[in-house]
Amino acid sequence: MLTTNPFETEDGDKLREECGVFGVYDAESASAIVALGLHALQHRGQEAAGVTSWDGHNFHTHRAMGHVAGNFDRDEIIRQLPGRVACGHVRYSTTGETALRNVQPLFAELASGGFAIAHNGNISNAMKLRRDLIRSGSIFQSTSDTETIIHLVATSTYRTLIDRFIDALRKIEGAYSLVCMTPEGMIACRDPLGIRPLVMGKLGDTTIFASETVALDVVGADFVRELEPGELVTVSDAGIRSIRPFGKVRGRPCVFEHVYFSRPDSVLAGQSVYGVRKAIGAELAAESPTDADFIIPVPDSGVPAAIGYAQASGIPFELGIIRSHYVGRTFIQPADNIRHLGVKLKHNANRALIAGKRIVLVDDSIVRGTTSLKIVQMMRDAGATEVHMRIASPPTRHSCFYGVDTPERAKLLAARMTVAEMADFINADSLAFISVDGLYRALGEVGRNAAAPTHCDACFTGDYPTPLTDHDAQTVPDQFALLDERVLA
Template sequence: MSTLDHAIAAPVIHREHHRDADDDRPRLECGVVGVWGAEADEASAIVALGLHALQHRGQEACGIASVHETRFHTERHMGHVGEAFGGSDLPTRMPGTAAVGHTRYSTAGGSFLRNIQPMFADLDTGGIAIGHNGNLTNFLFLRNQLVGEGSIFQSTSDSEVILHLIARSRKAKVVDRFIDALARIEGGYALVAQTRSKMIGARDPLGIRPLVLGRIGDAWVLASETCALDTIGATFERDVEHGEVVVIDRHGLQSIKPFPARAARPCLFEYVYFSRPDSVVNGRSVYGVRKRMGQGLAREFPIEADVIVPVPDSGVPAALGYAQESGIPYEMGIIRSHYLGRTFIQPSQATRQKGVRMKHSPNRAVLEGKRVVLIDDSIVRGTTSVKLVRAVRAAGATEIHLRSASPPILWPDFYGIDMPERDQLIAANKTLEEMREFLEVDSLGFLSVDGLYQAMGETGRDEKTPQFTDHYFTGDYPTRLVDREIEAGGRDPVARQLSLLVSA
């Protein structure tokens, strides 16, 4: 039986996401932090602070692995970083001058303790802990292949595949094994690995997922976003380049570029939604980009209105930009509660339907008798949007004009964003007028793809060599979708269409 035949025949692990039926936000991916060379066994405490700054990237679970005199200490917990690692005894529990941490929302595998990262394994070269932000598009193919060759998996996470590939490499040195594993994986990833003597960071060949390098005193730091560096008092050194592997040990930092050079295509959704506004991603201020998105939206879809209202919190910078460009006053017409936990119990369908008002409450003093322009960062299925619109209208708004600061989302993602399948994406299944009617608004407008590129500082999208990963808007997937291509050989018409798009 060929390798591909085996992958198709082997049992398939479905990517399960425990998304609330009424949850209409694209779920965040994960965040990673690594520290090497911290003083006085403080590495785990520094990592915990960094993870706290990245809590917006994953609120399901978190973990830290520290190394002290070649011995690893690992803890993995469900819940928020502060609950798990907020105690002053953390350096005692997890001593060491080096540590790696991860905060998680599951994009592959389910919500189980065994899937929490960093994942740790004892190899013949010693222990290794690895944290992964992103998604492998050939995860199922590789996993099924490894299982067929005798590997035993303890989780359903695609990150464990990387550990198995490292373990099975025939290279002598751990760094060479790590690179050997990278050569076999596809997709978007930012990786931080900790061995007993080194910290290794890597970014996928297209730079889809972000990773930055910083210094705090004599210690080195790797993190998903610059806001983590700011929180721990580290200085930003540079972005880890696309396709780059950095190795940090007692000799300093070594940069390795093991793969053929390719043009970078970082993910646009980092700017639209994921990254914190105070982060700088690939040299661009996230806050600045979002404001320019709003300014472009005002130019593309102007309207006579009395007040600009953001859908908090991610819609705020775009709403400020729209207000500045249009001259219409900006007001906080919707107040967001920051105290609703992810696991809030909603015992009945009746209370579930009131959930949107628990998270977002209309401010009647601002809305009553007003023509309102409602600014959101994106519209996915529309289920949350229509509830917000009804709440704003119930608060007395006479007109509601909904504006999305990103283009229509037409295709699902496979690089670390938990986004609904195509048949659940409102823009993929309705015309603009049908969407307007469904959302119950007086007018509706989406920022154009070129408008988004202009907010990024480009003149527009280069159709031949796109500057960013933007498949959710264009269908232009930047890598092969191996797992979906395998499914396309069967009964999945969406997967078959994706396969055709990727191969075109």
């Protein structure tokens, strides 16, 4: 299990990114390179994976539930995906059911030919668009918001495919980083605010697009640049072309990519993700110091921030929680008593180190609080005399509608409790979160500019940078709603 945090539980107590995308143009056995790239992006989506290739005459697709390993590491699968152009996707769904029909890349035959699309993000007006399209006669084959883009392209009245594609993008709201394939070439683009990441690289004459730079590293490609917010890049035999259909836009990329989602060995906006996380830990130590014997990370996502906290505070960093890398979720059985034993099998307290000590636990976030409660109790059971908790992000008080799986707001612990109440709930001697301004300082800024924030931080502040059409419409009666729900079921 390549989960970012082994304390992630069945009840969704960790935020999870929706997807990762990877595209290759003009390479021998392009699908094999895509499969390697998807391995590096596995942390962004562990529910399903897919690869689509183009051999100059036909499109070929293989999609499967589960991890990249086991589905795309066999020669017979790669041989079924011939061609010099390919794109791939790893998925964790935030919209649409868990089913093979929702696994990407999605593919359709349009009037202009085949069209494959891989999407990272979430379209916040997808339901409204879908209802309108269904009423106009469109027939959907999935419950994924990504399919909405295909129908918008198919029904656009513009002449060329690229103009129809741009026309579709101008109708959608929310977050999207897309890699698309057509018989003419590859299209990659980011939404106007650049909420979700997308980078471009080169491997000789081969052009590569990926959600993170680490995927370029794994396949031996050189990083060229990030796609800019609102930028669309086409790659064909005629060359590489950059289009900015939305004009010059000031971006607001997701700040949680720095905190948790991106792999620590990636580079984001010119900054080492690992370095930023250490800086977050240092800021946290300055804002919320405490006397303790050891700083202990919650593995693995809390490690860089814990190192930064330890270095800034002068308190020794120690591995007080030992993770087993050989137990996956499939081991955990439904019965509560067996589930509890399974938790201890996946990660265990380093009792000889912790007994009789005052410790500070460092984690990346608190969502529902159930995981933090278990960790604190584990430390107390191991003999810790004091257990303090420090969180390397501000309190998560608002749901995300841009491609991150978050519970509804009523289930977010920070939305219904003060920090002191949260500390009581998880049974910690003290609890502190980095401030919003502290998070921005760790990114090299003086603090958050409320008038012009540089990132999307809506999960902390409630300041959503785009309309939330579908969410807002949930409170407005719709005479077609019942009919539509039956159609979409």
